[in-house]
Amino acid sequence: MAQVSAALVKELRERTGLGMMECKKALVEADGDIEKAIDDLRKSGQAKAAKKAGRIAADGVVAIKVAADGKYGVVVEVNSETDFVARDESFLGFVEATVEKAFADRLNDVAPLVEAREKDREALVQKIGENISIRRINRVEGVVVGGYVHGNKRIAVLVALSGGNPELAKDIAMHVAATNPAVLNPSQVSEELIAKEKEIFLALNEEKVKGKPAEIVEKMVAGRIQKFLSEASLVEQPFVKDPDVKIGDLAKKAGAEVISFVRFEVGEGIEKIEVDFAAEVAAQVAATKQ
Numbered sequence: 001m002a003q004v005s006a007a008l009v010k011e012l013r014e015r016t017g018l019g020m021m022e023c024k025k026a027l028v029e030a031d032g033d034i035e036k037a038i039d040d041l042r043k044s045g046q047a048k049a050a051k052k053a054g055r056i057a058a059d060g061v062v063a064i065k066v067a068a069d070g071k072y073g074v075v076v077e078v079n080s081e082t083d084f085v086a087r088d089e090s091f092l093g094f095v096e097a098t099v100e101k102a103f104a105d106r107l108n109d110v111a112p113l114v115e116a117r118e119k120d121r122e123a124l125v126q127k128i129g130e131n132i133s134i135r136r137i138n139r140v141e142g143v144v145v146g147g148y149v150h151g152n153k154r155i156a157v158l159v160a161l162s163g164g165n166p167e168l169a170k171d172i173a174m175h176v177a178a179t180n181p182a183v184l185n186p187s188q189v190s191e192e193l194i195a196k197e198k199e200i201f202l203a204l205n206e207e208k209v210k211g212k213p214a215e216i217v218e219k220m221v222a223g224r225i226q227k228f229l230s231e232a233s234l235v236e237q238p239f240v241k242d243p244d245v246k247i248g249d250l251a252k253k254a255g256a257e258v259i260s261f262v263r264f265e266v267g268e269g270i271e272k273i274e275v276d277f278a279a280e281v282a283a284q285v286a287a288t289k290q
Contacts (some may be wrong), residue, residue: 012037041126056132058270062156063095065103070166072117073145073158074102074136075265076113081130083250086153086266086281091132098134105282108139118212138262148173154266164256172247174240176263181234184258185248190231234258 004027012023012034015122024038030037037146062081076099078130080086098117107113111209114134125132142160146169149156183189202209202217209217230236235248235258243249251258 004032008032008034011107012227034126039125057081057133057135060086060135060266061092061095061153061266062266063099063153064149064150064156064158065099066102066145066147066158066166070144070169071145072139072141073147074099074139074149074159075156075262075264076102076139076144077135077156077266079133079135079267079270085130085132087126088128090124090127094120094132102137102139106139107137108252110137113137129194136264138264140258140260140262144169144172144256148177150177153265157261157263159261161251161256162259164254166252168251168254168256171239171241172234172251172258173261175237176234176246176261178220178240179234180263180265181237182232182260184233184261185235186229186233189229194228196226197225201225232233234261 002023006029009020009024012027015034015038022041024042026037027034030040051098057079059082060077062075062077063244064073064075078091078095078098080091085091094117097120098113101107102113103115105112105116109119117134118239121132121134138158140158140160142162144161144164145157145158145160146166147158155177157176159169159173159176161169161172181190198221201221205220209220212220230246235246235251239245239247241248244254248256
């Protein structure tokens with residue numbers, strides 16, 4: 001049996017974040033070779049990670065990186081199972097390295113990013129005991145690209161402009177974070193969605209429109225649709241910092257146009273499983289009495 005020094009165990013603990021006994025055992029089995037011990041632990045982690053892969057990871061953080069010249073940026077969402085882990089330094093370090101990799105390789109497809117980061121993800125799963133997943137990525141390019149991440153790292157936005165400056169792009173990104181527009185401009189709102197909005201308006205205002213001439217009703221509907229388009233379309237929305245100015249006009253004053261935007265919010269679209277812990281414990285107690 002190989003003799004393993006306390007210093008070697010300490011180094012392995014620092015590099016893996018695992019417990020002392022588990023590190024000592026791995027070093028003994030690897031005959032004191034720390035690199036082999038790490039490889040063996042990662043292999044073990046693969047099995048542990050596989051067991052956790054079915055668990056829903058709906059928490060986590062979003063992160064962005066924008067090029068120094070302001071012409072390119074990426075946004076990434078990485079999920080964990082709990083908010084507690086989402087604040088863990090090891091998890092946040094993994095996220096930072098992940099967005100750096102996406103940025104360096106100019107990726108716009110999550111598959112190669114997942115593949116490139118898989119070994120580190122498995123090691124992190126082994127260390128923290130939760131499922132971790134790199135969920136999605138988006139790349140934005142333009143003459144000027146700016147971004148904003150909300151303080152709790154749960155909302156991130158990138159905006160591309162045809163001109164202007166990074167400060168303007170960041171201001172618009174902050175606006176997008178706050179208002180969550182559905183589309184960039186009114187022309188992108190589908191006819192089906194407009195028809196549905198019209199139907200909802202008429203149903204809610206049945207008493208108000210009853211008996212009114214068709215042209216009056218049409219004006220009422222048109223007013224509601226116009227309001228709907230301004231609420232749904234970024235360029236038609238009043239700027240949150242100056243409600244007297246629309247976003248489209250704000251950009252135009254700076255000699256620019258909003259080309260595109262992307263907004264990520266942690267967990268959106270993921271169905272979380274609500275666990276009734278009291279019921280679960282009661283069921284387990286009942287099972288032991290059978």
